[in-house]
Amino acid sequence: MTAVITDDVVRNATLDIIVDELELDIEPDEVDVHADLIDVYGADSLGLIQVLARVNKQLSIRVPRELAVDLRTVDLLVQQIVRIRDAKDGGQ
Numbered sequence: 001m002t003a004v005i006t007d008d009v010v011r012n013a014t015l016d017i018i019v020d021e022l023e024l025d026i027e028p029d030e031v032d033v034h035a036d037l038i039d040v041y042g043a044d045s046l047g048l049i050q051v052l053a054r055v056n057k058q059l060s061i062r063v064p065r066e067l068a069v070d071l072r073t074v075d076l077l078v079q080q081i082v083r084i085r086d087a088k089d090g091g092q
Helices: 007-021 046-059 065-070 074-090
Strands: none
Touching: 007 046, 007 074, 046 065, 046 074
């Protein structure tokens, strides 16, 4: 049986990963979850792919790479992870 990944766990892990992978000089709780990761935080396409790879590994969630260009805010990324988690868990 796998542990439940709550929305808060998803959000906090995603913020930690973004700060680390994009080498931001701020705390995770200072990230504007609605800001564009490319325009505001300087991410590039490789950076977004690296974020997704870490999310996939750390949260045991499979977010397809091709969605990276559409998931340009923390909020959008967290929503997608939650949808994938719910679809995975909802299939019981």
